[in-house]
Amino acid sequence: MTVILTEPLTAAAFAPFGDVIELKGTPDKIINQGLCGRHHDLARVEADAEGRVGISLFDAEPRALPYRLEMMERHPLGSQAFLPLSPTSFLVIVAADAGDRPGKPHAFLTAPGQGINLFRNIWHGVLTPLSPPGVFAVVDRIGAGDNLQEYWFDTPYSIEASP
Numbered sequence: 001m002t003v004i005l006t007e008p009l010t011a012a013a014f015a016p017f018g019d020v021i022e023l024k025g026t027p028d029k030i031i032n033q034g035l036c037g038r039h040h041d042l043a044r045v046e047a048d049a050e051g052r053v054g055i056s057l058f059d060a061e062p063r064a065l066p067y068r069l070e071m072m073e074r075h076p077l078g079s080q081a082f083l084p085l086s087p088t089s090f091l092v093i094v095a096a097d098a099g100d101r102p103g104k105p106h107a108f109l110t111a112p113g114q115g116i117n118l119f120r121n122i123w124h125g126v127l128t129p130l131s132p133p134g135v136f137a138v139v140d141r142i143g144a145g146d147n148l149q150e151y152w153f154d155t156p157y158s159i160e161a162s163p
């Protein structure tokens, strides 16, 4: 198996694939009589005209490193955001398109509290928590039609922690 080493999630490194959702140093606006900071418009949420955007909860089983990556998927009709409901780190695997299949994957480790938004039609691994509880709010496209394309690798990758 080809080994992919994890790397820390940063907005710059993730920019081709999506948005990193996290508190900024300074809020965009102070609201609620000065008792709340609004960190505004952190992600580009997309859906086709026939769909709509909805919020779901995912309760996912934690995985462990080294992680066997057998499949990646993408959603041609909309974006998909994952917001952890607990301050845990999770694994975010993404890849550029290489002709209707994923190119070489990147494996990002989030910092506790970071969330992500995958742009529409970006190849990614499924939600992969690394510790319990694996409960996430998910903001993605709801509607009829086929919004899931999977690609199963002939030879899995092994996602491993950087030394």
Ligand SMILES: NC(=O)N[C@@H](O)C(=O)O
Residues within 6 Å of the ligand: 073, 080, 124, 125, 126, 127
């Ligand atoms: N299938 C589904 O709803 N979840 C995946 O899209 C995922 O990225 O986890």
Ligand code: NI
Residues within 6 Å of the ligand: 073, 074, 075, 080, 124, 126
């Ligand atoms: Ni997905």
